[in-house]
Amino acid sequence: MSTLLPTVAVSRPRFWSLQLYGYLLILPALGFLLLFTHYPALATLWESVFSAARNGHPARFVGLDNYLALLDDDVFIRSLWNNLLYALITIPLAVALSLMMALAVNRHLRGNALVRAAFFIPSLLPMIAIANLWLFFYTPQLGLLNKLLALFSLPAVNWLGEPGSALYCLMAVSVWREAGFFMIFYLAALQQIDPRLSEAATIEGASRSYFFRRVQWPLLMPTTLFVLINASMNAFRIVDQVIAMTNGGPDNSSSLLLFYIYRTAFSYWDMPAAAAMTVVLLVILASIALIKFNLLDKRAHYQ
Amino acid sequence: MRLLNLVIWLAALLWFLPILVALWVAIHPAAEQGSFSLFAPLTLQNFVNAWHAAPFGRYFINTSLLVVMIVVVQLVLATIAAYALVRFRMKYSGILFALILLQLMISPDVLILNNYKTIGALGLRDSLTGIALPYFASAFAIFLLRQAFKSIPLVLEEAAIIEGASRFYILRKIYIPLAKPIYVAFALVSISFHWNDFLWPLVITDSVQVRPLTVGLQLFSAPEQGVQWALIGAATLMTTLPLLLLFFLFQRQFIQSFMRAGIR
Numbered sequence: 192m193s194t195l196l197p198t199v200a201v202s203r204p205r206f207w208s209l210q211l212y213g214y215l216l217i218l219p220a221l222g223f224l225l226l227f228t229h230y231p232a233l234a235t236l237w238e239s240v241f242s243a244a245r246n247g248h249p250a251r252f253v254g255l256d257n258y259l260a261l262l263d264d265d266v267f268i269r270s271l272w273n274n275l276l277y278a279l280i281t282i283p284l285a286v287a288l289s290l291m292m293a294l295a296v297n298r299h300l301r302g303n304a305l306v307r308a309a310f311f312i313p314s315l316l317p318m319i320a321i322a323n324l325w326l327f328f329y330t331p332q333l334g335l336l337n338k339l340l341a342l343f344s345l346p347a348v349n350w351l352g353e354p355g356s357a358l359y360c361l362m363a364v365s366v367w368r369e370a371g372f373f374m375i376f377y378l379a380a381l382q383q384i385d386p387r388l389s390e391a392a393t394i395e396g397a398s399r400s401y402f403f404r405r406v407q408w409p410l411l412m413p414t415t416l417f418v419l420i421n422a423s424m425n426a427f428r429i430v431d432q433v434i435a436m437t438n439g440g441p442d443n444s445s446s447l448l449l450f451y452i453y454r455t456a457f458s459y460w461d462m463p464a465a466a467a468m469t470v471v472l473l474v475i476l477a478s479i480a481l482i483k484f485n486l487l488d489k490r491a492h493y494q
Numbered sequence: 495m496r497l498l499n500l501v502i503w504l505a506a507l508l509w510f511l512p513i514l515v516a517l518w519v520a521i522h523p524a525a526e527q528g529s530f531s532l533f534a535p536l537t538l539q540n541f542v543n544a545w546h547a548a549p550f551g552r553y554f555i556n557t558s559l560l561v562v563m564i565v566v567v568q569l570v571l572a573t574i575a576a577y578a579l580v581r582f583r584m585k586y587s588g589i590l591f592a593l594i595l596l597q598l599m600i601s602p603d604v605l606i607l608n609n610y611k612t613i614g615a616l617g618l619r620d621s622l623t624g625i626a627l628p629y630f631a632s633a634f635a636i637f638l639l640r641q642a643f644k645s646i647p648l649v650l651e652e653a654a655i656i657e658g659a660s661r662f663y664i665l666r667k668i669y670i671p672l673a674k675p676i677y678v679a680f681a682l683v684s685i686s687f688h689w690n691d692f693l694w695p696l697v698i699t700d701s702v703q704v705r706p707l708t709v710g711l712q713l714f715s716a717p718e719q720g721v722q723w724a725l726i727g728a729a730t731l732m733t734t735l736p737l738l739l740l741f742f743l744f745q746r747q748f749i750q751s752f753m754r755a756g757i758r
Contacts, residue, residue: 212661213582217590220575223631228597231608238608295502302503304745309506311749312513315741316734317690319708323715323730324512327519327723335515367512375749428604431692435712449604449693456607457697465607473600480599 232473239466250463257467266443267468270451273358277447278426281365286418288370290411293377294403307378314372322435325364326351329436354444357437361445364432369425373418380414381407420483427475448472520727540728544714547725549702550732553710556622560695560706561688564626565681572635572680577665579636580643581651591640597633606697613698622704625695629688635680642673679751682744689737707733 239257241250261267296307313321328335329350337347350360384407392402430449433439439446439454446454449472456465520541526534544550575594579587602609609628610619618624646669654664670677692708699705705713711733715726741748 209582210584213578213584213587216574216578216582217584220571220631220636221590221594223571223627224594224597224633226612227602227609227628227631228600228605229593231602231605231612232600234608235605295505298499298502300499300502306502306506307749308741308745309510312510312738312741315686315737315748317692317708317711317737319690319692319712319715320730320734321512323711323726324516326715327515327727328512333723367509371509378749424599428601431708434693434696435715453606453693453697456610462607469604469607472604476599476604 235466235469235473238463239470241463243461243463253463257463258471260464261467261471264464266446267451269443270446270448271471273444273446274427274429274448277358277362277365277429278423280359281362281369282419282422282426284362285366285369285373285422286415288366289373289418290377290415292370292374293381296374297378297381307374310371310374312371313368316368318368318431319435321364321368322432325360325367326436329360351437351445352441354442357441357445361432361436364436365426365429369422373422376414376418377411380411384410416486420479420486423479424476424483427472427479448475516727516730519723520731522724524722524724540724541732544725544729544732548710548714548729550707550710550729552702553705553707553733556704557689557706557708560622560626561685563622564629564688565684567626567630568632568635568684569677569681571631572639573665573670575631575636576639576643577669579640581648594631594633594636597631598637602628603691603694606694609694610697620699620701620704624698625704625706628694632680632684635684638676638680639673642676643669646672678747682740682748682751685740686737 240252240254242253242256244250292310296303296310300306316324326334331337331347331349331352334350336350340347348356351357388406389402392406397405428449429447430453433445433447433450434453437445439450448468452465452468452472455461455468521536521538522534523537523539578584579591584590613619613624613627616624616627618627650668651664654668659667690708691706692712695706696709696712699709702710711729714729
């Protein structure tokens with residue numbers, strides 16, 4: 192017993208100094224996280240229940256008033272609705288396209304790498320650059336889409352200038368950018384499927400579509416889930432193309448949530464309203480993330 | 495089968511069309527921009543004109559400095575944080591890790607409102623450091639490196655400690671080299687993310703001296719300029735060229751990185 196005591200006495204401070212060392216190493220990263228993620232999230236929540244400080248009047252507690260005011264704000268409701276529509280339309284399209292792309296480039300195909308690059312490169316480019324590329328198509332006088340219509344003697348359309356079409360034009364751009372990105376994940380998953388399965392299916396005489404329905408698709412389920420969740424989180428953070436292509440117009444028909452927050456905060460300087468909207472956005476993102484952690488942690492699919 | 499391959503090829507060509515159109519417009523004289531005639535003369539003049547029409551040189555320097563600063567700091571901070579999480583058996587490491595992972599759902603770009611105030615209070619508005627600061631700690635980098643470090647056998651480290659190696663020596667000679675693929679993967683993803691970032695730099699900058707490429711390009715191609723497709727096409731390609739080059743140089747790593755780094 193007596194021989195053990197000194198070692199305990201020595202290892203205690205050593206234990207604590209190791210702990211301290213560890214905390215010191217983690218401190219810089221944690222400090223930045225606290226300053227730019229946790230603090231602003233909490234501060235936003237706090238500010239969303241206060242009125243704006245004006246002309247020397249301090250901000251006062253107003254409870255849920257800012258949130259109730261949002262319900263009366265047609266543009267907010269419109270943006271929220273647009274954003275939902277955006278998610279509901281672009282996500283299935285992008286995911287379906289990305290699966291088709293992955294199946295296409297997973298074949299023995301001459302120039303495979305080029306085809307892959309053609310699909311993937313759009314997801315590398317800055318959204319601002321992509322917006323410019325697509326303006327070539329959409330612009331009323333010189334745009335390629337209208338030239339195409341003119342070939343068939345159809346009247347020109349003001350693609351981004353009509354409330355009925357502006358949002359859908361933005362959706363096309365998003366789908367174009369995201370599909371190639373999701374393709375990568377499907378491709379990785381397809382390549383992990385044991386080749387013996389396809390050999391066996393060929394020997395049994397199963398058709399390619401039967402093999403896809405009964406073997407590939409079920410095995411791709413975790414990837415689909417993963418892609419769906421990432422796509423949903425991205426769909427609520429979309430803003431660059433709105434600023435670059437339509438500025439929310441015409442008549443707010445293409446305004447999305449983050450864009451409207453940006454405008455409320457930095458054009459109208461209505462901070463309480465912007466804070467309340469940010470909280471709504473954070474709740475949406477957090478709910479998606481919770482689904483993500485619950486579903487994905489069970490079948491870690493990070494490789 | 496032949497037919498299907500042809501269809502795939504055509505689909506890929508169609509998918510790439512927006513970029514090809516921009517290229518076509520950029521390398522032909524402005525007068526020819528609508529004709530799409532095969533025999534239109536080629537020119538690089540649009541690139542020269544675009545370069546002189548806006549301070550693109552400055553923008554390039556700003557974006558490059560910004561990206562290098564962010565990626566280097568991210569990797570350094572994430573390395574030591576991940577190492578601490580894996581090897582120091584801290585009492586509260588579980589809670590700390592959960593706090594870190596929160597950033598995966600609430601990214602700094604959503605919190606522009608208060609980050610704008612914070613950067614203002616620090617007196618860093620309209621500076622490159624001000625753009626970079628909110629991104630210095632990356633939960634994603636910490637997450638990836640923690641996973642990589644965890645798979646490194648503890649015996650390696652114990653052997654080194656017995657030999658009298660210091661913690662930092664061990665980190666430099668064992669952990670970082672073994673996690674090299676993760677570093678490459680994260681760096682590529684982070685470079686492309688920050689090269690493309692737009693909303694936050696837009697909000698926090700207002701002078702040419704610190705404006706990055708994306709914001710510069712947006713100002714350049716804003717409708718008030720009058721529609722000069724040849725110039726806009728050239729400028730658009732110019733700004734994306736470094737990423738495209740990077741992609742063609744590291745094509746395999748790029749695709750693998752994005753696979754690995756899927757969770758962002």
